[in-house]
Amino acid sequence: IKSKSKQLTKQEHLHLHLHLSKAKDTIASQSQQNRSLSISHFQFSNQELKKMKFIVASFALVYTTTFTASASSDTCSNLDHAYPNDIPWVNYQDEDYIFTRQKYNSVCVDSNGRKFEYGAIQGVYTPIDEAGGGCSTVCVEGTSVDAARGCNQRPPSDRLVGFQYDCESATCKCLYEAGTLGNQYSKCFDDMNTSNQGTGQVSGTRPQQGETCYVLEIQSTNPPPPPTPPAPVGTSICTYAPDYDCYKTGHPECCSEDDGANCPYLTICDNHAEGESGFDYCTYAPDYQCYNTSDGQPSCCSEHGGSLMNCPQTQPPCDGPSQPQPQYMKYLRSNTNR
DSSP: OHHHHHTSOHHHHHHHHHHHHHHHHHHHHHHHTTOOOOGGGGOOOHHHHHHHHHHHHHHHHHHHHHHHHHHHHHHHHOHHHHSOSOOOOEEETTEEEEEEEOOSSEEEEOTTSOBOEEEEEEOOOSOOOSTTOHHHHHHHHOOTTTTTTTOOOOOOGGGEEEEEEETTTTEEEEEEOTTOOOGGGGGGSSEEEOOOOOOSSOOEEEEOTTOEEEEEEEEESSOOOOOOOOOOOOSSTTTSOOOTTTOSSSSOGGGGSGGGTTOOSSOOOOOOOTTOOOSSGGGSOOOTTTOOSTTSSOGGGGSTTHHHHHSOSSOOOOOSSOOOOOGGGGGOOOSSOO
């Protein structure tokens, strides 16, 4: 601009200054009368108009370029601000899309070290961690101008594996498994690269200055309820699942009295085959000739707590003279030899 200004003579500068002053007065006058001002009021020569346009245009271009470059450089040099880790989850079709930053200055690769194909979306400026914005949203849901640009169908979201962000160029690269992108999606992106062959999920990174890799994890917003736990089998011997291998009724006899309140800590099986006897004399066949009890066993066997708690280790002697035997005695069989 300075070099161009020097080409004007001193007289031309004075002439230009006078015309600009006239233009200022004319604008003020026309504004009061609510009328528009035509460029013809300036009465500049064609050569003067060309010089003015060049000077103004050059100044605007230099100012804009300098300001934008300075702002972009300052923003992107702060890595934590340019590439934040706390990216808001994106809820899409009843699923949560969760992106996690990997190493700075890196690209995403699969388990074989291969990069992923991508669709690039430009014009995504920092900060990228605002809800409803950033690469996470545009890669999952698309942009607000998709329909206007002719993007009526986006790639399947379950093939998306992450994204890479380039702050300097304000570009998001939405990463997909190999074979996902095709011509039918070309209008959804500013650029596409389908030459990369990465498959599966992102498993690592490779150094590349200027970009940063973000890995995607997808989880259901409404996960299915956990399986119903099996019905409880009880908390005591009387509420456990029936054990017919040990007990005649599936539970100890003590469970039939007071809901098992008096059952001992250990109980003895009472389900024995014919000809067998238990390892406790209280489980032997009744002996009415020896014991004057209703069950033909020592009296300690029927006391609360059972034989383990009440009976001696040695079988008690007979009670005395036998009592008259009941008529059903002929149906009983002893499993001992006496």
